[in-house]
Amino acid sequence: MVTVEDVQAARDRVAETTRQTPLEYSHTFSAMTGAVVHLKLELFQRTGSFKLRGATNRIATLSDEERANGVVTASAGNHAQGVALAATRIGVDSTIVMPEHAPISKVKATRSYGGDVVLYGEDYDEAAERAHEIEREEGRTYVHAFDDDYVMAGQGTIGLEIYDELPEVDTVVVPIGGGGLISGIATALKGLDPSIRVVGVQAEGASSVAESLRKGERIERDSVETIADGIATRTVGERTFEVIRECVDSVVTVSDSEIAVALTTLLERSKTLAEGAGAVALAAVIEEKFDYEDDEVIVPALCGGNIDLNTLTNVIVRGLVETGRYLRIKTVLKDRPGALEELVGVLSDQQVNIYAIEHDRTNRDVAMNDAEVELDLETRGPDHVDELLAALREHGYPVEVLV
Structure with missing residues (x-):
């Protein structure tokens, strides 16, 4: 140990x-x-990321033969960058297998540090399987991300x-x-x-x-x-x-x-x-x-x-959303002049900021003379959200919270 x-x-x-x-x-x-x-x-x-510390320590202990053969690893992104930089700094070739859906920023960063990136698999474990295949095929030293x-x-x-x-x-x-x-x-x-x-x-x-x-x-x-x-x-x-x-x-x-x-x-x-x-x-x-x-x-x-x-x-x-500062709701208005202005008036009275409004007059789930409206709103916290929803319902608006 x-x-x-x-x-x-x-x-x-x-x-x-x-x-x-x-x-x-x-x-x-x-x-x-x-x-x-x-x-x-x-x-x-x-x-x-902290991963540079472990990668540097491991690569520093490679034998001359292991350095010549290069290293390989699997990573979701941070260990990849650590291995790439640590290897490049001492002139060791590195191949990094990353999941296919790894963040683009981490893939680009790994390549910028000198690593040869291979995208494979749905997650770290599938990427690791491919990395071990490369280890056997090319005689590289596997630099484990943690174990x-x-x-x-x-x-x-x-x-x-x-x-x-x-x-x-x-x-x-x-x-x-x-x-x-x-x-x-x-x-x-x-x-x-x-x-x-x-x-x-x-x-x-x-x-x-x-x-x-x-x-x-x-x-x-x-x-x-x-x-x-x-x-x-x-x-x-x-x-x-x-x-x-x-x-x-x-x-x-x-x-x-x-x-x-x-x-x-x-x-x-x-x-x-x-x-x-x-x-x-x-x-x-x-x-x-x-x-x-x-x-x-x-x-x-x-x-x-x-x-x-x-x-x-x-x-x-x-x-x-979790802190009650962003809210997306859906409601139904009468499809007539002034209906939207009345809704906005209620929101204004509640001191709500409107990010976006989207009308849908074609939804078959609402009456022919109604319009469905989705709103993205800025709120000030959970209590404010509760007050807003209560006010809308008091004014007769059916409200569904989407987010």
């Missing part, structure tokens, strides 16, 4: 390629939760940085996909101070670790579905699962809606952009998925900032 000494040795290997990322106290999230929240901003790492001692040790250097800057930390909250990140961080922290609590967080749609811990053995999900693509793995690694069972205090899950709220709140209040996987730790703190005391010193690890812009748009809308 990886040790704190392995993590300390990794720090020397990765020092020239990676940067020490900020650990910042957050007034916003401390006030929101009652805890003393410091954000570990690993999303400011080179390549925008490797050197990779875990490299990721664990984040734990050393947290402890160096904030030795009084009580709880560190870490995302879990395959388990490499939390295994490394937990190993480092428990090796330095066993009293530090380590909490893992998974997306509900990819909760293989939480389910495996409940059953006492590794399980594999049939599929994964989450906006947190960076942690969308069907199962946890064999080696990482053992470390998690030994060193991690608890594992919780968060929904995609909760991730969206955390991401949009982080963007709006802290002016910091995280990807879905990078926001899950903060979501667990905001939503109180685990018990903590007032004034407890908590560090959520925000470990990725590589979000596709199209995904970001959808996530922001989802976050606004």
